[in-house]
Amino acid sequence: MAEEFDKLVRDRIPQVIKENGEEPTIHHADGDEYSERLAEKLDEEATEYLESREVSELADVLEVVHAIRKDRGVTLEELQEIRTQKAKERGRFDEGIVLERVKK
Secondary structure, three states: OOOOOOOOOOOOHHHHHHHOOOOOOOOOOOHHHHHHHHHHHHHHHHHHHHHHOOHHHHHHHHHHHHHHHHHOOOOHHHHHHHHHHHHHHHOOOOOOOOOOOOOO
């Protein structure tokens, strides 16, 4: 009996499955499909972190972020510069500020 997944997985997962005596069916996503699968994976990994609060899940989120960065043709340095610029303009999240309302 086959278990269905239909999701992007890390590159070594098919090999791990084979080493466990099972046979994976795979295809390689590219182009728009790859970009869409990465977005879905980011959502999946972020949800796993939210549910578990495990640091190991943050590592998975970061792995997906870097895959998206590469897919979008952005270098690590460019991403860091964008992050730095946003921090200069809007700050970081160091102070725990919660915006409750804005009176108009």
